[in-house]
Amino acid sequence: MRMPPFQLHTPKSLEEALSIAGELTSGGLEFDWIAGGTDLLPNYKWHLNVKPNVISLAKVSELTELNSTHIGAMVRLHDLANSSTIHPVLAKAADSIASVMIRRSGTVGGNICLDTRCYWFNQTEQWRESIDWCYKCDCGTGADCRVIPNQNTLCVATYQADLAPVLMCLEATIHLAGPNGTRSMALSDFFQLDGITRNVLESGELVTHLTLPDDVSEWQGDYQKLRQRESWDFPEAGVAALWKKNGTSKPEQLRVATTGLESIPMLHSEEVQNALEDWSGADSINKLAESIRKAVKPVQNTWYAPSYRRKMVKVLTRRACAGLLEGDN
Numbered sequence: 001m002r003m004p005p006f007q008l009h010t011p012k013s014l015e016e017a018l019s020i021a022g023e024l025t026s027g028g029l030e031f032d033w034i035a036g037g038t039d040l041l042p043n044y045k046w047h048l049n050v051k052p053n054v055i056s057l058a059k060v061s062e063l064t065e066l067n068s069t070h071i072g073a074m075v076r077l078h079d080l081a082n083s084s085t086i087h088p089v090l091a092k093a094a095d096s097i098a099s100v101m102i103r104r105s106g107t108v109g110g111n112i113c114l115d116t117r118c119y120w121f122n123q124t125e126q127w128r129e130s131i132d133w134c135y136k137c138d139c140g141t142g143a144d145c146r147v148i149p150n151q152n153t154l155c156v157a158t159y160q161a162d163l164a165p166v167l168m169c170l171e172a173t174i175h176l177a178g179p180n181g182t183r184s185m186a187l188s189d190f191f192q193l194d195g196i197t198r199n200v201l202e203s204g205e206l207v208t209h210l211t212l213p214d215d216v217s218e219w220q221g222d223y224q225k226l227r228q229r230e231s232w233d234f235p236e237a238g239v240a241a242l243w244k245k246n247g248t249s250k251p252e253q254l255r256v257a258t259t260g261l262e263s264i265p266m267l268h269s270e271e272v273q274n275a276l277e278d279w280s281g282a283d284s285i286n287k288l289a290e291s292i293r294k295a296v297k298p299v300q301n302t303w304y305a306p307s308y309r310r311k312m313v314k315v316l317t318r319r320a321c322a323g324l325l326e327g328d329n
């Protein structure tokens with residue numbers, strides 16, 4: 001598994017990074033951003049959609065700020081997990097990612113922009129060649145999608161990153177910068193339902209940081225994750241639940257989001273709204289968990305079977321919401 005050749009650019013400021021990106025883009029040259037490289041470099045070693053140019057963000061110091069409402073894209077997962085100012089549920093999700101070594105290199109921006117994963121895609125070049133490739137990396141052959149064949153318009157590879165559901169429940173805003181300026185949006189609007197496109201980033205654009213609302217510390221909650229090996233595996237399903245309760249048995253506000261089940265992380269606003277309408281504690285949590293089980297549509301392209309992942313979403317939702325019952329009699 002040799003690393004294919006590429007030209008590495010190492011800008012020392014955001015302005016320089018965007019200028020290199022602008023030059024490459026206007027010259028019709030493809031490139032990838034690289035942050036910690038814990039996702040991109042293994043993919044490159046397997047010759048998965050390698051680009052001739054890579055722009056490293058390692059020396060761009062503007063992207064490293066971290067406080068309770070501002071998280072720079074280059075903040076390391078280890079620092080997020082161990083921060084005393086960051087929301088504890090976000091720190092918990094960060095601490096569940098991969099292993100200590102990967103968290104030391106991996107970043108928040110890389111985690112949000114993590115490439116989608118699929119059993120037919122995350123394999124060596126020889127393995128993929130032996131099955132005649134697939135649509136996401138077809139090597140010019142027009143190969144079919146192996147999960148949902150005969151369509152080749154949509155890749156259903158799975159988004160398996162842990163931070164997004166918690167950040168979505170905390171109503172994070174994501175901030176982007178590109179050669180044409182900056183823009184911001186709710187994190188839930190950032191993702192796009194296609195395993196190849198993945199998100200709304202345009203050519204030459206990058207994530208600079210995320211911001212959280214001022215009331216972030218008033219939210220309580222939990223993040224629960226299913227994975228094959230506790231020591232380092234990607235989420236096969238993940239559920240974040242965040243609420244504001246203010247001493248009442250019915251939550252004033254509740255948000256639930258999932259990851260590891262489709263091409264994008266999902267905020268389950270409708271299911272939560274229905275549960276809140278006639279809230280009755282444990283029964284409502286059960287109904288909410290069942291409605292989320294019905295709402296998610298995993299496909300057969302990760303380690304565990306879709307039916308098991310759906311069953312476990314129900315379990316994880318109940319576990320993530322367990323704190324809602326604290327103080328109730």
Ligand SMILES: Cc1cc2nc3c(=O)[nH]c(=O)nc-3n(C[C@H](O)[C@H](O)[C@H](O)COP(=O)(O)OP(=O)(O)OC[C@H]3O[C@@H](n4cnc5c(N)ncnc54)[C@H](O)[C@@H]3O)c2cc1C
Nearest residue numbers: 035036037038039040098106107109110111113161162207
């Ligand atoms: C063994 C193993 C286990 C893992 N387990 C987990 C897990 O449990 N949970 C989990 O969530 N992840 C897991 N990962 C994936 C990965 O390590 C993390 O998601 C990490 O946060 C990725 O960050 P990075 O900085 O290394 O990203 P990189 O590899 O540098 O980049 C990832 C992608 O994001 C893009 N990118 C990076 N930064 C930016 C930016 N600022 N703007 C725009 N695009 C950007 C890159 O171009 C690339 O496409 C695992 C990886 C490995 C190898």
Ligand code: SF4
Nearest residue numbers: 118134145146155156
């Ligand atoms: S979902 Fe289909 S196109 Fe996408 S990576 Fe898997 S097999 Fe390939």
